[in-house]
Amino acid sequence: MLIVEIVFTGLLMGSFYALMALGLTLVFGILKIVNFAHGEFFMIGAYAYTLLVVWAGLPQVPAMLSAVALGALAGVLMERLLMRPLYTGVIGPGALRDEYAIIVTFGLSLFLINLSHQVLGPYPVKGPDLVAVSRMELFGMFVSPHRLLASGLAVLTLALIVWLIRTTVWGKRVQAVAQNRFGAAIAGIDHARVSALVLALSGGIVALSGALLSPLFHAYPDVGAFPAVKSFVVVVLGGMGSIPGSILGGLLLGVLENFGAIYISYEYRDTFGFIILMLVLLLRPQGLFGERAREV
Amino acid sequence: MRRIALSPADHRLAFAVLGVVALIPLGVRSEYWLGVLITGLYFAMLAQSWNLLAGIAGLFSMAPAAFAMVGAYTTGLLHHHLQIGPGVGVPAGAVVAAAVGFGLGRITLRLRGAYLALTTLAFSEILRLVIANSIEWTRGDLGLSVPGILGGAKVPILYLFLGVLAAYQALLLLLLRSRVGLFLLAIRDDEVGAVARGVDLVRYKTLAFTLSAAGCGVAGALFVHFLQLASPELGLILQTGLVISMVVIGGMGTATGPLVGALLVEVAAEALREVGVRHLLVFSALVILVGRFFREGLMGLLARLAPGARLVARPASDAERLA
Amino acid sequence: MSALLALSEVRKSFGGIMAVADVSLAIAPGELVGLIGPNGSGKTTLLNLITGFYPPEHGRVRLLDHDIGGRRPNEIFRAGVVRMFQQVRVFRRLTALENLEVAGRTAGLTAAAARQQALRLLERLGLAAHVHDDVGTLSGGQQKLVEFGGCFMSGPRLVVLDEPFAAIHPTVKQVMVDVIGERHAAGQAFLVVSHDIPAIMRLCPRTVCMNAGAVIADGPTEQVMADRAVVEAYLGGHAR
Numbered sequence: 001m002l003i004v005e006i007v008f009t010g011l012l013m014g015s016f017y018a019l020m021a022l023g024l025t026l027v028f029g030i031l032k033i034v035n036f037a038h039g040e041f042f043m044i045g046a047y048a049y050t051l052l053v054v055w056a057g058l059p060q061v062p063a064m065l066s067a068v069a070l071g072a073l074a075g076v077l078m079e080r081l082l083m084r085p086l087y088t089g090v091i092g093p094g095a096l097r098d099e100y101a102i103i104v105t106f107g108l109s110l111f112l113i114n115l116s117h118q119v120l121g122p123y124p125v126k127g128p129d130l131v132a133v134s135r136m137e138l139f140g141m142f143v144s145p146h147r148l149l150a151s152g153l154a155v156l157t158l159a160l161i162v163w164l165i166r167t168t169v170w171g172k173r174v175q176a177v178a179q180n181r182f183g184a185a186i187a188g189i190d191h192a193r194v195s196a197l198v199l200a201l202s203g204g205i206v207a208l209s210g211a212l213l214s215p216l217f218h219a220y221p222d223v224g225a226f227p228a229v230k231s232f233v234v235v236v237l238g239g240m241g242s243i244p245g246s247i248l249g250g251l252l253l254g255v256l257e258n259f260g261a262i263y264i265s266y267e268y269r270d271t272f273g274f275i276i277l278m279l280v281l282l283l284r285p286q287g288l289f290g291e292r293a294r295e296v
Numbered sequence: 297m298r299r300i301a302l303s304p305a306d307h308r309l310a311f312a313v314l315g316v317v318a319l320i321p322l323g324v325r326s327e328y329w330l331g332v333l334i335t336g337l338y339f340a341m342l343a344q345s346w347n348l349l350a351g352i353a354g355l356f357s358m359a360p361a362a363f364a365m366v367g368a369y370t371t372g373l374l375h376h377h378l379q380i381g382p383g384v385g386v387p388a389g390a391v392v393a394a395a396v397g398f399g400l401g402r403i404t405l406r407l408r409g410a411y412l413a414l415t416t417l418a419f420s421e422i423l424r425l426v427i428a429n430s431i432e433w434t435r436g437d438l439g440l441s442v443p444g445i446l447g448g449a450k451v452p453i454l455y456l457f458l459g460v461l462a463a464y465q466a467l468l469l470l471l472l473r474s475r476v477g478l479f480l481l482a483i484r485d486d487e488v489g490a491v492a493r494g495v496d497l498v499r500y501k502t503l504a505f506t507l508s509a510a511g512c513g514v515a516g517a518l519f520v521h522f523l524q525l526a527s528p529e530l531g532l533i534l535q536t537g538l539v540i541s542m543v544v545i546g547g548m549g550t551a552t553g554p555l556v557g558a559l560l561v562e563v564a565a566e567a568l569r570e571v572g573v574r575h576l577l578v579f580s581a582l583v584i585l586v587g588r589f590f591r592e593g594l595m596g597l598l599a600r601l602a603p604g605a606r607l608v609a610r611p612a613s614d615a616e617r618l619a
Numbered sequence: 620m621s622a623l624l625a626l627s628e629v630r631k632s633f634g635g636i637m638a639v640a641d642v643s644l645a646i647a648p649g650e651l652v653g654l655i656g657p658n659g660s661g662k663t664t665l666l667n668l669i670t671g672f673y674p675p676e677h678g679r680v681r682l683l684d685h686d687i688g689g690r691r692p693n694e695i696f697r698a699g700v701v702r703m704f705q706q707v708r709v710f711r712r713l714t715a716l717e718n719l720e721v722a723g724r725t726a727g728l729t730a731a732a733a734r735q736q737a738l739r740l741l742e743r744l745g746l747a748a749h750v751h752d753d754v755g756t757l758s759g760g761q762q763k764l765v766e767f768g769g770c771f772m773s774g775p776r777l778v779v780l781d782e783p784f785a786a787i788h789p790t791v792k793q794v795m796v797d798v799i800g801e802r803h804a805a806g807q808a809f810l811v812v813s814h815d816i817p818a819i820m821r822l823c824p825r826t827v828c829m830n831a832g833a834v835i836a837d838g839p840t841e842q843v844m845a846d847r848a849v850v851e852a853y854l855g856g857h858a859r
Contacts, residue, residue, distance in 0.1 A: 095484065111581050274418040278422070485710040489708035492704070
């Protein structure tokens with residue numbers, strides 16, 4: 001029974017990891033970069049939801065939606081202001097492009113963290129759970145209804161995104177730009193718009209994760225650090241740019257971490273993610289589902 | 297168009313800056329500001345070491361602070377457990393950091409760009425967490441108390457740091473004059489092209505990592521003897537972020553940029569602190585601006601003043617060539 | 620006469636696709652050989668196998684009786700096989716001079732000797748005015764010439780060129796053709812991969828044709844160009 005509980009609660013957490021990782025992988029797919037400011041979209045969502053409820057007195061649902069909207073807005077702004085040079089040809093190919101992306105997104109990450117530190121202070125702010133009941137029994141296990149609901153929402157969002165990308169016309173455009181931006185442009189697709197919208201989508205879903213998890217983790221300036229790391233691990237594990245990889249990888253990480261925390265060591269639980277990340281990058285950089293690009 | 301980056305003029309300017317710093321204690325008496333300057337010199341050592349790896353060899357590592365921490369804890373642990381003084385501790389810090397750097401370099405040979413950044417970031421955090429959690433050995437977050445050097449007097453310590461930094465600068469010059477420097481620059485621009493022209497990637501990438509790590513290790517070891525405390529906070533990603541900011545703002549891939557960047561940022565940080573503004577807020581904003589618009593940092597601006605010269609000629613993009 | 624480069628039953632596949640299927644080929648010292656074949660016939664993969672970018676799954680690649688199969692590209696460079704890439708590869712933030720010096724220094728030349736030789740080569744290639752310019756600021760054709768020049772710094776035994784004439788100005792192409800001719804007359808061996816049939820016909824006494832990973836013709840160029848199998852595979856079934 002214990003095993004089932006560990007797996008179940010691991011999956012609950014894993015659904016968030018999957019959602020966050022999906023946000024990261026979407027950005028990679030469309031821009032071919034790793035967004036080092038990824039965790040800060042989470043932070044934006046966490047702060048937005050919490051502050052809107054606690055300070056502005058907004059009801060929870062509008063606050064949640066506003067947090068998502070703010071995340072999406074942040075995504076669009078980032079794309080417009082900072083990501084354009086990546087595909088307008090101003091930066092040369094290869095190494096310089098990677099360097100630009102790392103410097104700019106890492107700088108953005110530092111900036112956003114310090115901005116919230118400066119403006120909102122370092123102390124965590126806690127918002128109310130989605131559901132007032134703190135504990136309920138489900139199939140003989142004790143779970144938090146908030147987590148259950150939040151996880152359900154996460155899963156729903158995941159399904160929505162997959163449907164969007166796989167079946168809609170817009171989704172096909174996204175796939176086209178991800179596979180070959182130049183080719184898509186020739187075919188008449190407004191690739192800049194697609195980029196902006198994908199970043200909006202990414203920002204929105206990561207902000208949603210932040211909002212959903214904020215009652216648990218609270219909102220503070222570097223709250224985005226741990227989801228960022230988890231997302232990196234999942235995306236690397238599942239394969240950069242692979243949607244199924246992110247989802248399966250997220251769920252897997254959630255379960256593995258739970259086992260690790262309980263059976264191996266609680267103190268070093270943060271280290272597991274990093275160790276998995278390093279091992280995957282060193283042994284199989286393309287992850288489980290990614291492709292190895294031809295170099296020469 | 298003459299290129300300024302890593303040119304003789306660039307190196308001369310770097311030594312000139314060091315010369316100016318050497319004169320400062322003659323005019324400035326404030327113990328506080330001398331301490332700030334020493335910290336600035338510490339960061340300058342880290343900045344130059346990181347610049348060698350990222351700016352010259354093109355290997356964007358997120359581990360400089362971790363290597364400083366390795367150097368710091370080597371000397372700290374040697375003293376704490378074996379009562380060994382800094383005379384042995386600091387060189388030992390260099391050796392241990394170099395060994396770790398060698399290892400990291402070897403295992404990350406096939407990684408580039410963001411994958412390399414992520415791996416070194418993970419590595420850095422693993423090291424920091426291990427040190428912070430190994431309380432029986434390292435006293436964790438409480439930190440290790442470390443003996444002072446040169447009687448704790450700021451002026452002699454400043455000159456010690458300056459001397460070591462000058463040595464870094466001289467080593468850099470020698471390296472860049474030799475074929476090693478040429479090979480590292482080739483690796484930076486195109487690894488595949490480099491290996492096809494006979495450059496031994498394994499040897500030179502590992503060498504870059506080893507030298508960079510050693511440089512960070514010595515800096516870390518010296519710094520904790522100045523602070524008289526070794527703490528895991530030395531290895532925070534935050535610190536790496538600061539080092540990266542300093543180099544980017546100063547001018548990545550130049551001889552003077554990291555130096556100037558580190559000193560200015562450190563001094564400015566103190567000034568900002570007095571006004572109650574978080575220094576990293578300002579510097580990260582600068583990093584974004586520099587990255588987005590002024591690719592070449594302060595050195596780039598400086599180079600614009602020199603007639604007919606360019607810092608690092610920006611490779612003509614496809615868009616420009618087709619225009 | 621022992622072969623300079625000898626491939627015997629070299630094989631390489633990717634996933635389920637056999638890119639190079641048991642190819643055997645020999646190049647004599649000083650020979651100038653053309654390599655043609657339709658897209659996807661395995662020419663570039665073969666070059667990558669020769670120059671160390673892929674290890675062969677099966678078969679041997681020998682340079683003067685030394686096994687070089689699976690060795691690293693820099694070792695193969697030092698052994699005497701130098702290549703040019705299909706998509707130009709130069710060091711954009713280094714000067715034209717420095718680009719060539721890299722190849723000279725890895726080959727063991729002193730700084731002074733490498734510099735002298737590089738200057739001479741750049742002069743011959745018509746790039747004397749750009750010696751100290753960062754290669755990234757040069758035009759595509761000029762960059763290609765810099766890469767081409769870098770092939771001759773180390774006194775190689777065999778120079779392998781991958782589509783050297785693709786997408787360049789005729790004057791640049793002429794410079795390359797002239798230099799290849801001069802060097803060949805002085806005893807340099809070349810393997811030239813190209814789709815430019817007229818250039819191959821003018822330049823190479825011998826041509827090899829590949830299709831679907833295998834060698835389908837190998838002999839004097841005129842014969843190969845008239846070979847029915849080559850015409851069908853490569854020219855799409857229209858005989859000249």
